[in-house]
Amino acid sequence: MVLKSMGLPERELIRILSLQGRAMIPVSRPVYQIVCLCKSPIRLPRRSPLGRFVDLGCQYMDTWPATFLCINCGRVSEYSVDSVQDYRVTLTDPSERLPDLWRIDFECAHENCGRMNTIYTSYSAGFPEAAVKSAVFRKLLTLQCSAGHSFEVNERTLRKMEPFEW
Numbered sequence: 001m002v003l004k005s006m007g008l009p010e011r012e013l014i015r016i017l018s019l020q021g022r023a024m025i026p027v028s029r030p031v032y033q034i035v036c037l038c039k040s041p042i043r044l045p046r047r048s049p050l051g052r053f054v055d056l057g058c059q060y061m062d063t064w065p066a067t068f069l070c071i072n073c074g075r076v077s078e079y080s081v082d083s084v085q086d087y088r089v090t091l092t093d094p095s096e097r098l099p100d101l102w103r104i105d106f107e108c109a110h111e112n113c114g115r116m117n118t119i120y121t122s123y124s125a126g127f128p129e130a131a132v133k134s135a136v137f138r139k140l141l142t143l144q145c146s147a148g149h150s151f152e153v154n155e156r157t158l159r160k161m162e163p164f165e166w
């Protein structure tokens with residue numbers, strides 16, 4: 001690809017290729033991700049409470065370590081910044097959107113506890129909150145708060161959901 005050798009930033013390259021209508025040329029793009037034991041990646045969008053992940057640079061927020069739900073296998077695990085990998089994805093269609101990252105807050109239902117517990121999960125781009133919520137409820141039945149209480153994941157313990165687009 002000639003454009004590649006011009007040293008253009010990835011974003012610019014994607015834009016130019018889309019403008020030229022050459023949508024089927026595969027484009028490789030750097031992403032930051034964590035990978036579940038089941039091998040499913042959870043990709044970190046450019047901007048979220050977890051930090052800024054732009055091209056080859058990243059700036060972590062102090063929200064780490066962070067808890068992630070793998071929507072593929074239902075595993076909930078805590079990850080430190082050391083678990084973040086950089087990786088290149090190849091998109092055959094440059095307008096393809098990478099999955100949204102969702103931040104979901106739950107309140108522990110144990111009497112008088114009230115601790116807030118935040119999990120992050122990845123879900124196909126552009127899905128409405130209701131769809132993501134029912135997928136999460138299907139995969140995740142209980143959570144454990146930082147004081148060790150186990151509580152049910154449902155409408156009563158869910159406090160807030162927020163998506164972060166790529």
Ligand SMILES: [Zn+2]
Nearest residue numbers: 036038070073
């Ligand atoms: Zn998994």
Ligand SMILES: [Zn+2]
Nearest residue numbers: 108113145149
């Ligand atoms: Zn608790």
